[in-house]
Amino acid sequence: MSDRLLVLVRHGQSDWNLKNLFTGWKDPDLTEQGIAEAKEAGRKLKAQGLTFDVAFTSDLTRAQHTLKLMLAEIGQTGLPTTKNLALNERDYGDLSGLNKDDARKKWGEDQVLVWRRSYDVPPPGGESLKDTLARALPYYVQEILPGVLRGQRTLVAAHGNSLRALIMVLEKLTPEQILKRELATGVPVIYRLNADSTVATKVDLAA
Numbered sequence: 001m002s003d004r005l006l007v008l009v010r011h012g013q014s015d016w017n018l019k020n021l022f023t024g025w026k027d028p029d030l031t032e033q034g035i036a037e038a039k040e041a042g043r044k045l046k047a048q049g050l051t052f053d054v055a056f057t058s059d060l061t062r063a064q065h066t067l068k069l070m071l072a073e074i075g076q077t078g079l080p081t082t083k084n085l086a087l088n089e090r091d092y093g094d095l096s097g098l099n100k101d102d103a104r105k106k107w108g109e110d111q112v113l114v115w116r117r118s119y120d121v122p123p124p125g126g127e128s129l130k131d132t133l134a135r136a137l138p139y140y141v142q143e144i145l146p147g148v149l150r151g152q153r154t155l156v157a158a159h160g161n162s163l164r165a166l167i168m169v170l171e172k173l174t175p176e177q178i179l180k181r182e183l184a185t186g187v188p189v190i191y192r193l194n195a196d197s198t199v200a201t202k203v204d205l206a207a
């Protein structure tokens with residue numbers, strides 16, 4: 001039986017996560033902590049005995065760097081990797097670069113929560129989670145899933161919201177459920193899929 005393995009990992013802490021800034025399509029690199037988290041994610045995957053046939057990542061440095069560090073830990077630095085902006089973080093539009101606490105002071109707690117965690121209300125000039133799903137999901141279905149179903153063991157390093165979009169579909173979550181799901185930085189989530197692309201098993205390597 002082929003191993004339909006799909007591992008999703010949010011990048012390690014970025015410089016702008018640390019500074020509490022809306023990031024979106026801006027391109028900060030990992031902090032020292034983020035580097036440590038990415039290496040730890042690689043060590044956890046190695047401890048599970050996992051190796052991969054292909055990897056996917058976004059067009060942004062923090063996810064690419066996380067992938068590189070994980071692959072070095074696993075001993076697979078030459079793994080064929082595809083980078084695509086379909087896996088980028090949700091575009092935060094005009095909020096990009098603003099401090100999240102300053103934004104709460106300016107627009108109020110409730111409005112900022114709506115921009116951050118509503119399903120279909122985009123921040124000014126940016127994408128809602130629904131918009132992010134509309135570009136991440138076709139990429140997953142056309143470029144990632146067929147390989148997984150053929151037995152290509154697949155590692156994806158991406159972002160909080162682009163991965164939440166994929167998780168919503170994988171786990172058949174409602175908009176209300178996905179909005180409550182937070183992804184920790186650098187924590188691998190290991191899925192094994194059934195032949196019909198539904199989830200057979202899920203293991204979250206937190207802790």
Ligand SMILES: O=C(O)[C@@H](CO)OP(=O)(O)O
Pocket residue numbers: 017021022023024025089090092116160161
């Ligand atoms: O700033 C961002 O791009 C994201 C992820 O860090 O933030 P949020 O938690 O608001 O989705």
